Amino acid sequence: MDFSLESSQLELRDRAEALTAELMTLEDRCEADRGLDTESLAWAAERIRHHRLNAINMPAQWGGQGLSTFDQVIVQSVLGGLTNALWDLVWRPANALRHCTDAQRERFLLPAILGERRDCFAVTEPDAGSDPSRITSTATRVGGGYRISGEKWFVTTGDVADFLIVLALVQPEGAPTLFLVDKDLPGVSIKRTPRYMHTFVFEHPEFILEDVAIGAECVLGAVGAGYDITKEWFVEERLMIGARCVGAARRALSIATDFARTRVQFDRPIVEHQLVGAMLADSAVDIALMQALVHQVAWEATGRLDRKLLHAKAAMAKLSASEMAGRVVDRCLQVLGGRGYMRDSAVERLYRDIRVDRIWEGTSEIQRIIIAGEIAKRGLTSLLDIAGSASPDAAR
Ligand SMILES: Cc1cc2nc3c(=O)[nH]c(=O)nc-3n(C[C@H](O)[C@H](O)[C@H](O)COP(=O)(O)OP(=O)(O)OC[C@H]3O[C@@H](n4cnc5c(N)ncnc54)[C@H](O)[C@@H]3O)c2cc1C
Structure with a gap:
């Protein structure tokens, strides 16, 4: 078993980090103006194309980046650090559009991949x-x-x-x-x-x-196929939400850590006060655990799980990562004290941004119901085991 990223994946992560750093320059403007002007949007689109990160979930032969689920998670984990949902500038057409007919693909999907239609x-x-x-x-x-x-x-x-x-x-x-x-x-x-x-x-x-x-x-798709195709969309989105929550929590913790190491109160950096150190330690553990789970499920999603199990495991990743991000960002805001409560703090913005991750694409309660349903029907083993080899009825 090898947990290391391949060189192409390291290069992909570098590109995602470079784009994220560039888009971060738009955060304050987006917060102040409640959105971005057309000039900034056009600039962002140009940078996304430059870094070849448009439509990462769509096949290369149609103009997308053709990334595996695992590689998409690498990208989304980095983009998740952006506040004001600037990750959504990086267009990723709904996977439902893979069901387009040839004519629909020309009219809807190909322009969506190129960023010409949304x-x-x-x-x-x-x-x-x-x-x-x-x-x-x-x-x-x-x-x-x-x-x-x-x-x-x-x-x-x-x-x-x-x-x-x-x-x-x-x-x-x-x-x-x-x-x-x-x-x-x-x-x-x-x-x-x-x-x-x-x-x-x-x-x-x-x-x-x-x-x-x-x-x-x-x-x-077909008349009557609406729920099934929507479910496929939910599965992909839930995994990507899990990845972005990891990115959001990492950024918050990095800001809180830098602050705690330099902010002096009672004659020492606050990181040396054990109650502060404990918040940072708990957050580091939370993130490390969730990063491992999201990466595991994304790896399994690339042909190793049948549809039902993938549905349940994506629910596990979304539920646990979104709840983790809530805990971590809350602690990080506490570490920053009053500064963390200011709107010009990225942690304050992340605090508001990530709350919706426990609601959209199925609330935390609905994720628990999906997981409990899988346990009731097929038991615990398949949920807790790491899927090994590709199964014949693999989801993708
Ligand atoms: C910012 C934002 C963006 C969104 N974007 C989209 C989008 O692009 N497209 C789209 O179609 N939708 C979108 N949604 C909708 C989102 O998917 C729904 O809000 C979500 O599925 C919950 O539905 P609801 O808000 O109607 O809450 P309800 O379903 O009314 O639920 C209310 C409460 O009851 C709980 N509950 C419901 N049923 C059960 C149960 N069986 N057991 C236990 N608890 C239960 C819920 O967990 C929740 O706590 C978005 C929502 C938000 C907030």
Whole structure:
């Protein structure tokens, strides 16, 4: 067994670190202005292309970087240190778009990989959050196409997206189905753009879809495949959230450590006060454990786990890493004292930024339910063992 990164992975991490350092220069502006101007966004896009980190999750033959899940985690672990969700500047089209037909790929996916068009994923509704089976958005067959109606909430990047991936129920059978919906179509409108705890680089608007006419060629995957494809998206996103939480916690701890070694109170650096040292020690242990788990699951995800087990292990990584980041960033803020509570402190921003990681892509409670369900159905062994060789029905 070899835990070391290969030279290509070290080089990949260097590129992610270089990009992260450049994007970090935008943090204060993003916080002050509640977003970035078009010039800064264009500059960021140019730097992302320069470092070859666009669409890391998409195949190289389509213009993506073709990274394995493990290599994507290397990148996301570094980007996770950015505040104001600037990691989301580094576009990574939803993996659901892998289900595009050839024609859809030309129209939606290839421009999304190149950063010319942006996607957003619209599942949640006023009455359907943790339980997506409660969605009421409908797609009614009319002529050769569909008319979509419904309301979608919390649509991340909906303000800058060019098209939405919408989950709706095809009538009359109620088949859950994903649709590719251009944002500029008649009937698509933004109802409200709420403010949130974090100062995210983009917004999470609420959309109204009113009798939006689309062709049958806008079905993504197949009629009835909506939940399954959405689940694949959740699995990838949960692992990436786990990785970014590790990055966020590492940055907070590094800032708190530098401060604790130089800040003198009661005639000595505060790191020498054992209560402060203990907070740093507990945080270092928390991060090291979670880094190991997230890397393990990402390694297993590359062909070593069947879909169900990968679903449960991604839930383990997301649950534990997001809760770890909450503990660590909270402690780091405490170590910084009043300075940690100022908005110009990256730790204060991380404190607000990472809270959502226990809510979106399935709350901590939902992750626990997934893990408990796996234990009930298949026992503990497969969850706790590290998967060895590639299984025949591997997920990817
Ligand atoms: C900033 C932000 C961005 C988001 N981006 C997107 C996006 O891009 N696209 C999208 O579709 N959605 C998005 N979401 C929505 C997100 O996925 C939901 O908020 C999340 O799934 C929880 O749903 P809910 O908020 O409706 O809470 P609810 O489902 O109403 O849950 C409320 C509480 O009840 C608990 N609960 C629910 N069911 C159970 C149960 N069976 N057992 C125990 N506890 C339970 C929950 O854990 C939670 O604590 C985003 C949310 C936020 C906050």
